[in-house]
Amino acid sequence: MLALNLRTVELYDRLRADGVEFEMHDDGLLVAFLDEQGLQSEFAELRKVERYGFPAPQRLGRDAVRTLEPSLADQVVGGMLLPAERHVQPRSLSLGLMRHLERAGVEFRSHTSVDGFDLRNGKIAAATAQRERIGGDLFVLTAGVWTRRLAAMVHVPLPLEAGKGYSLMLPATGEPFRHALYFGDTKVVLSQYRDELRIAGTMEFSGYNATLDTRRVQGLRKAAARYLRAELPDERGQAWTGMRPMTPDGLPVIGRLPGVENAFVSTGHSMNGVFMAPVSGEALAELILDGKTRADIGAFDPRRFVRH
Numbered sequence: 001m002l003a004l005n006l007r008t009v010e011l012y013d014r015l016r017a018d019g020v021e022f023e024m025h026d027d028g029l030l031v032a033f034l035d036e037q038g039l040q041s042e043f044a045e046l047r048k049v050e051r052y053g054f055p056a057p058q059r060l061g062r063d064a065v066r067t068l069e070p071s072l073a074d075q076v077v078g079g080m081l082l083p084a085e086r087h088v089q090p091r092s093l094s095l096g097l098m099r100h101l102e103r104a105g106v107e108f109r110s111h112t113s114v115d116g117f118d119l120r121n122g123k124i125a126a127a128t129a130q131r132e133r134i135g136g137d138l139f140v141l142t143a144g145v146w147t148r149r150l151a152a153m154v155h156v157p158l159p160l161e162a163g164k165g166y167s168l169m170l171p172a173t174g175e176p177f178r179h180a181l182y183f184g185d186t187k188v189v190l191s192q193y194r195d196e197l198r199i200a201g202t203m204e205f206s207g208y209n210a211t212l213d214t215r216r217v218q219g220l221r222k223a224a225a226r227y228l229r230a231e232l233p234d235e236r237g238q239a240w241t242g243m244r245p246m247t248p249d250g251l252p253v254i255g256r257l258p259g260v261e262n263a264f265v266s267t268g269h270s271m272n273g274v275f276m277a278p279v280s281g282e283a284l285a286e287l288i289l290d291g292k293t294r295a296d297i298g299a300f301d302p303r304r305f306v307r308h
């Protein structure tokens, strides 16, 4: 995944150069820790990225981390700067891509839930959505964690589980944070956008459900507050929950759908769907158009879940 993701930033830049409008920040990611031991082990872990050509994380002591980010509380013992990291405003990215594709002639069908496939002689002839029939030459299953259900409709087992996460969007009222912040001990992230602040995290395995547990949202706010000198905005903000598509081996599922001649799949990106979107999309496009990919995506082959 790291080898493939070496091109992520370049491809995001290319999307922007191609006219996709979205909010992206390039001031790096600052990791902060309250516990020295935690910092040491995370630093050892993150240094591995160097092997794949990413810049090494810069280890920062108590004072250095606060010089970079004066909003951090005194309890923060140190941290790391990952200078090449970017962060995007997720809604702006989705909308930007959608508008760009619409201009290119792509038709979006919102609130249209695929509930079946017309499978004939090992080929999908059409997808069905309620009583509607949507024909096509080629089908790509990319319904996140729900891809499990869609693949089951054409008899392909994909053992995806929902890894529920939460986020809280607040208006950015105070002094802006200079970086996106990752609170290492609690694995909570704070992203500064132009007009908003987003706090996100948690990994909950409670099946497929969109129940918004307000205690979890409060937990995010509390976790972030422990690291900050400044108060977070008082407002209730906009809470959200989403289901990450998780696989048992932690790898995405990208490739031809086994046993179906004209179908492909791209899912299972767990916590990295935004990070990996451009490289996955590029690999999938190559596979569909050329029958092979430049990058080695053999480990993501959906056939690994099919019992022989």
Ligand SMILES: Cc1cc2nc3c(=O)[nH]c(=O)nc-3n(C[C@H](O)[C@H](O)[C@H](O)COP(=O)(O)OP(=O)(O)OC[C@H]3O[C@@H](n4cnc5c(N)ncnc54)[C@H](O)[C@@H]3O)c2cc1C
Binding pocket: 112, 113, 114, 115, 142, 143, 144, 145, 146, 147, 150, 164, 165, 166, 167, 200, 201, 241, 242, 243, 244, 245, 266, 267, 268, 269, 270, 271, 272, 273, 274, 275, 276
């Ligand atoms: C709190 C949180 C924080 C995250 N932070 C990050 C991060 O910092 N960086 C990162 O890279 N990733 C992050 N992720 C993970 C990222 O959001 C996912 O990996 C990514 O959204 C997966 O993209 P996807 O398109 O495969 O699936 P989804 O985004 O889940 O999209 C699937 C789509 O398919 C639609 N669908 C479902 N069933 C059907 C059907 N039957 N017919 C038609 N359509 C259907 C759904 O409505 C949905 O629109 C985070 C996730 C959460 C929850």
